[in-house]
Amino acid sequence: MTHALEESQxxxxxxLAQLRNCGLLSDRRDGQWVxxxxxxxxxxxxxxxxxxxxxxxxxRLALLQNRLASMGNRPERRLTMC
Known part of the structure; x- marks a missing residue:
């Protein structure tokens, strides 16, 4: 999300923590990924x-989705490096 939004981590x-604390989001961890x-x-x-x-x-959402798509599937890339 930092890449797509061009904001700091x-x-x-x-x-995201605020949205989760307000009950709008749920999260799930998988190693370093959330x-x-x-x-x-x-x-x-x-x-x-x-x-x-x-x-x-x-x-604007289409632009953000294009930025995310340009990154590829990062969890899959992680597996190929292990």
């Missing part, structure tokens, strides 16, 4: 807000 981690997803029990109104934000920021 501490800043991204701090914001995988985030939306919390499973979000109220419908939050999902509606996120969908509206996604539609309003479609162009």
């Amino acid at each position: 501490p800043k991204v981690s701090r914001h 995988y985030y997803c939306l919390a499973p029990a979000l109220p419908n109104w939050i999902e509606d807000i996120l969908k509206a934000a996604q539609q309003g920021q479609a162009e």
Whole structure:
């Protein structure tokens, strides 16, 4: 996420931790990797807000997704180096 957002790792981690502490995100660790997803029990109104934000920021989100795609699959790369 730091690569896609062009932000420092501490800043991204701090914001993700805040979202997790508020109950909006869930996380799962796998070695050095942490995988985030939306919390499973979000109220419908939050999902509606996120969908509206996604539609309003479609162009920016596409740019961020392209940056992430350019990195390749980092966990797979890690396995090939071991």
